[in-house]
Amino acid sequence: MSTLLPYLSPVVNRTTTATATFAPRTSIAATVKPHTTSKHHQVQAATLHDYFQQSTYLLTKPDNGPPRWFSPLECASRFKDSPLLLTLPGIDGNGHALLLHYQRLGQLFDIWCLHIPTTDRTPFSVDLVKLIETTVRSESYRRPKRPIYIVGESMGACLALAVAARSPDINLVLLLANPTTSFSKSQVQTLLPILKVMPDQLRLQVPYLMMSLMADVPSRMTIAIAEKGLPFQQTLINLSEDVAAWFSYISGLADVFTIETILWKINILVSAYDHSNSHIHKVSAQTLILSSGRDQLLPNIVEGQRLCRILPKCQTFTFSHRGHALFLEKDVDLVTVIKEAGVYRRAVLLPPSQLERRNSVDSLRWLDVATSPVLLSTLENEKIVRGLDGIPNEGPVLFVGHHNVLGFEVIPMIRHFMIERNINLRMLGHPLLFKKFKEVKAPYLEPYDFLGAMGAVPVSGCNMYELFSMKSHVVLYPGGVREGLHRKGEEYKLFWPEQAEFIRMAATFGAKIVPFGAVGEDDFTQLVLDYDDQMKIPFMKLYMEALTNETVKLRTDVGGFAKPDMHVPGLLPKVPGRYYYLFGKPIETQGRKHELRNREKAEEAYAHVKCEVEKCLAYLLKRRQDDPYRSIIARFMYQATHDGFDSRVPTFHIN
Structure with a gap:
């Protein structure tokens, strides 16, 4: 950010009279200086210095x-009918906790921030809760119909x-970062009786202590000393810019946060x-708890x-x-x-940002080591080549394939499309992947979070329509759960419905x-308990x-096969092969378009696509037997004598 402050707009013009009484037109905006932008009115990403x-x-x-x-006002680029997001401040009350996230959040939400002036003495349970x-x-x-996020x-x-407990009939989603519901176990709790008898000179140090703990300054100093190997005194001089900025910020607020205010x-x-x-048992809203492990104030984990119990x-x-x-940490992205x-x-999120793409590619680099995926594509002349040269550049494109066990094959596939062609695949997945607030807890599989960050959405006709409208590259698995949770001996067998659901x-x-087609699950796991x-x-x-009863069921019958009951297959790992x-x-x-409106023509096209998927599977199952680097040991030996893990390991000869 180049100069002082961005525009801040009071929300008086968008609220009812009851709310407007708490948002006077001249309260903030009248005295705030505009934020300098380019001629295209693009606001630069905020920094920690801007927050201070x-x-x-x-x-x-x-x-x-x-x-x-x-x-x-820098959050004015949101979607039409965006959900409302209310930001509630911590003990400081300034309301800018999400300043580093405004630019990204502003594309998804209509953001309102609550500001509590330092001199305000509004009681908690009477007026603050009532206001919200x-x-x-x-x-x-x-x-x-618009959900409200808090x-x-x-x-x-x-x-x-407290608001959620009083509003069980409202469509709320709570995002709670390091809640003080554990305040009785906080270090600050032990200070209360001491503060009342503490000498005035020591009292002046309390604001510094509290702000330092909030910023995690002690941990940052310890890390700096350990990493640089410097004496304590020299470390104070050579602290990172962020920690030094915290000290400057704390000093600037010392006169404001008097001991009486504290x-x-x-x-x-x-x-x-x-x-x-005392009211938490009344809360029924969907809730996401964000917990910091190095919080000096609260035992958040x-x-x-x-709270989840x-x-x-x-x-x-x-x-x-x-x-x-938490929201002031550089590598914490609330949108992600x-x-x-x-x-x-x-339904359909923004495509991933460059930061999300880079982080996802980097964090899943171990997949290349473990799976060393071989991606082949078919050119217009039907020649098979290694790489993705046969993939269309422009969308809309619909990738139709077969699910391996638990659908794990899609993760390295999406990653390599980003690396090799800079194409973001948008997967249409079972709603179970997106319904994470369940009474019946299924095992949590962290790698699948990658799919949500990359723009995966629940499979539905409406979502497919919107993705095609955006000219996206879309991945669809017609076999769904029945393929991903198949039985013993059913590897690489298609369980598609009879209807031509996606052709039209x-x-x-x-x-x-x-x-x-994708093969390799039998080289990584053995299904022992189906x-x-x-x-x-x-x-x-x-x-x-x-x-099964709690899970959203897309269909109760798949092509005459048994209904896709939900379960967690029992798998034993193998020495990794290759995908x-x-x-x-x-x-x-x-x-x-007009031709495929005819049911018979659509069914013919559907059968053709299914046949092509089966051909892809058959080709891979046969040809992988000729791959001298199918074993991870052979691949490690090759990489040890070439460019290490960054080298592309050869495979079978492609005719």
Whole structure:
């Protein structure tokens, strides 16, 4: 950011009268300087320095007004009918906790931030909770179909829980970062009796201590000393810019956060703790807990687990090496977290950002070591080549394939499409992948979070229509759960429905259909306990029935086969082999819209695609036997004598 402060807009013009009384037109916007932009009005990404600058402005500005909402104007690029996102501040009350995330969040949400002036003495349970509840109810009444997200950090998380407990009839999603529901176990709790008898000179150090703990300064200093091997005194001089900026920020607020203000804030914190814990059993909203492992103030990981046991629709994400001020960490992206958690209610998300793509490619690099995938494609002259040269550049393109066990093959495939062709594959997946708040807990498989970050969406006609409208490259598995959870001896067998479900939709948009096959699951795992085996074990049978009843079922019958009951297959790992992919020649549907409206023609095209997928599987199953590097040991030996893990390992000869 180039100069001082971005525009801040009070939300008075978009709320009912009840809410507007807390958002006077001249409260913030009248005195805030505009943020410099380019001639195309593009706002640069915010930095930690911008947070300090803008927070200092809000906290030190003379203001005797009540709490009020403001909306950053740099978040004006959102989708039409975007969900409302309310940001509730921590103990400082400045409202800018998500400043580093405004640019990304503003594309998905209509953002309102709550600002509580430093001099304000509004009680927690009476007025603060009532203010937020009034806003929630008025916005829900105004647009009843729009979900309302509440992001609360620290004390703000307690506010969010209190509002949710009073609003069980409202469509809410809670995103809670390091909630102070565990305040009784906090180090600050032990300071309360001491503060009242502490000498004035020592009292002046309390604001420094609290702000330092919030910023995780002690841990950062320890890491700096360990990494640089410098004496303590020299480390203070050579601390990173961020930590030095924290010290400067704390010094600038010392006059504002007097000991009287700190005592009031702590009293509010105690009220928030008592109120939220006494009403938490009334909360029914979908909830995502974000827990920091290096929080110097609160035992967040244990508390997140406790809350997930109490709340009926709850999931927790852990950031092991992050401090209390989670949203100010450079490598924490709230939009990515929301995608991976599957809590965004809009069907089709934004495509992944460059940062998400880079992080996903880097974090899953171990897949190349383990699977060394061989990707083959078919050119227009039907010649098979190694690489993805046969894949169409322009969408819409529909990739139709076969699921290996648990659908794991899609992860290295999507990753390599990004690396080799810079193509983002959007997978249409079973709703179970996106429904993570379950009463019946299935095993958590972290690599599948990658799919949400890359823009995977639940399979449906509406989502396919929207993705084709965006000219996307879309991945569809017609066999769905029945293929991904197949029985023993059913590897590489197709379980497609009888109806030509996707042909007409593809023809409507003139999408190219690329049939493909992937083999390799039998080189990585051995299925030892399938559905039939588990049905014979009483307690496992009960678990599967509960999981099946809770899961969204797309169809109860697949091509005459048994219904796809949900279960977790028992797998034993093998010494890793290799994954192989073959993408067939693209099938054109351009200009065939009217032809494929005919049921018989559509069924013929459907049968053709299915036959091509089976041919791809047969080709790979046969040819992989000639691969001298199918074993991971042979691949390691090759890489040891070439360019290491970055070398592309050869495969069988391609005719």
